[in-house]
């Protein structure tokens with residue numbers, strides 16, 4: 007499903023990632039690694055947000071050769087989402103729904119699922135950090151991507167919301183969707199049935 011080859015990423019003289027190949031099939035994957043090992047960098051590479059050396063393909067579609075098609079099949083939720091403070095939750099969700107040409111009901115169901123509906127007419131600047139995180143997860147989960155990349159989805163959300171997220175991930179995975187998740191918190195198989203766990207060590211990705 008996802009194939010990365012000959013990846014090299016540097017910020018100036020600081021080399022963060024350097025590996026020849028990484029392949030994953032459909033499934034739910036947890037990416038581990040200490041602070042600064044390159045998890046967010048890897049996610050930004052895969053979602054086509056930063057320049058890098060190498061090739062990324064999703065189901066045979068190349069990020070470099072067919073960037074629009076590639077991006078339409080990937081959705082990325084940043085670890086620390088940042089939005090203009092004056093925008094309303096509803097406006098942001100509408101933007102994602104329209105650009106991804108998605109049924110409004112899907113967005114409504116997601117907002118209900120995360121108990122965010124009562125707050126959607128409020129501006130983002132009034133949100134707590136957990137509410138902001140849930141809004142970013144709703145935006146990431148709207149649409150019909152094949153691969154959802156969730157960078158630290160569990161930070162700031164409460165236990166109930168974390169359970170709801172795990173349920174949703176499990177449901178979508180049963181419909182053939184894949185998830186690449188980073189988390190500093192333990193993700194146990196009771197919470198989420200992980201297909202594999204990977205860790206970035208010394209610029210390379212290893213299966214644990």
Ligand SMILES: Nc1ncnc2c1ncn2[C@@H]1O[C@H](COP(=O)(O)OP(=O)(O)OP(=O)(O)O)[C@@H](O)[C@H]1O
Pocket residue numbers: 017022039040041042043044045046047048085
């Ligand atoms: N825009 C940038 N410019 C320069 N260096 C950067 C930039 N982004 C990340 N880095 C560096 O790249 C390395 C990897 O950072 P990255 O954010 O990918 O790590 P991470 O594994 O996601 O860390 P954490 O678990 O702390 O979120 C770090 O040394 C960081 O300082």
